[in-house]
Amino acid sequence: MYKVILIDDEPIIVEGLTRVIGWETYNCDIAGTASDGNEGLEVIREKKPDIIITDISMPEIDGLTMIAGLKSEFPDLEICILTGYREFEYAQRAISLGVTRFLLKPSNMGQIEEALEVMTGNLKKKNITASDDEEQKGEDTASSFIVKNALEYIDNNFTRKLTLIEVAEKTYVSQWHLSKLLNRYTGKNFSELLNHARIKRAKELLEDPALRIGDVAEQVGFFDMAHFSRVFKKQTGVSANEYRNTTLG
Numbered sequence: 070m071y072k073v074i075l076i077d078d079e080p081i082i083v084e085g086l087t088r089v090i091g092w093e094t095y096n097c098d099i100a101g102t103a104s105d106g107n108e109g110l111e112v113i114r115e116k117k118p119d120i121i122i123t124d125i126s127m128p129e130i131d132g133l134t135m136i137a138g139l140k141s142e143f144p145d146l147e148i149c150i151l152t153g154y155r156e157f158e159y160a161q162r163a164i165s166l167g168v169t170r171f172l173l174k175p176s177n178m179g180q181i182e183e184a185l186e187v188m189t190g191n192l193k194k195k196n197i198t199a200s201d202d203e204e205q206k207g208e209d210t211a212s213s214f215i216v217k218n219a220l221e222y223i224d225n226n227f228t229r230k231l232t233l234i235e236v237a238e239k240t241y242v243s244q245w246h247l248s249k250l251l252n253r254y255t256g257k258n259f260s261e262l263l264n265h266a267r268i269k270r271a272k273e274l275l276e277d278p279a280l281r282i283g284d285v286a287e288q289v290g291f292f293d294m295a296h297f298s299r300v301f302k303k304q305t306g307v308s309a310n311e312y313r314n315t316t317l318g
Contacts, residue, residue: 071192072100072116076109076123077151082174086122089178095185106130110241113139113146120147120188122181125163126154131241133162134218138241140167140211141250145195147188151176166211215240216254219247220262227266228290233259267291268304275313282309 073092075083083102092098100116103109105127113121121139125132132154139146149170150163160171169191170184219240223231236259237244251259267289274285283294286309291297301309 070096070098071120071189072118073097074101074103074109074112074116074118074121075099076103076106076121078104078124078127080104082124082151086181090181090185095189097185097189106132106135106241110135113143114243118146119192120149122149122151124152125150126152133159133166134215135241136163136168137166137211137214137218140208141215142242142246144208147191149184149188151181166214167208212250213254215242215247216250219251223263224266227263227270228288231263231290264300264304268301271297271301271309272305272312275309276316278313278317282313285309
């Protein structure tokens with residue numbers, strides 16, 4: 070039996086899908102439901118489903134990032150989006166990330182059943198043969214999308230205490246998976262990327278002679294001066310003071 074997870078912030082939708090569709094006909098079983106994206110991720114990691122049917126227009130989630138996270142972390146997962154969000158470009162992006170079907174609410178049973186037929190058919194093929202080029206392309210697109218969002222989040226939040234766990238939560242993947250992706254796509258680990266962003270900004274701030282070096286360190290997220298000094302010299306080859314003197318002439 071293929072395990073299915075339903076995710077929607079409208080309980081009536083979840084209940085309707087659970088009751089109306091003859092899941093056994095498609096060799097499927099409802100393994101769990103969720104009312105928002107974060108709860109959905111917890112259920113998905115716990116139940117490890119084969120199929121999810123999910124909305125992407127739910128409070129406090131970035132739908133595309135959630136989808137990218139799922140396809141990157143669980144590349145064999147079949148995803149059907151059921152949403153009231155009607156932007157064509159959004160649908161195109163979701164499909165490029167590896168979504169099998171993008172259905173608009175209200176959808177009729179025929180559309181949902183057709184999506185199930187396609188998704189279960191895809192799962193059967195995966196059991197018989199290795200992943201094809203199209204699936205690999207979707208996985209790569211999703212993974213690069215996650216890395217791009219992670220790097221943007223680091224760039225926008227490096228001035229405070231920032232952890233890999235937080236960035237993983239914001240990109241809807243596990244910290245282990247995000248760490249693997251960052252290494253694969255950038256050749257650097259999270260700490261190196263975080264420090265690179267901080268030192269890049271520190272070099273800009275050091276061009277202002279009115280700022281003390283200690284103030285610069287604190288402004289870019291270092292609250293231990295000795296740590297800042299070690300990282301700065303490791304990345305630039307000179308001390309912060311030497312860098313400032315060279316820059317200011």
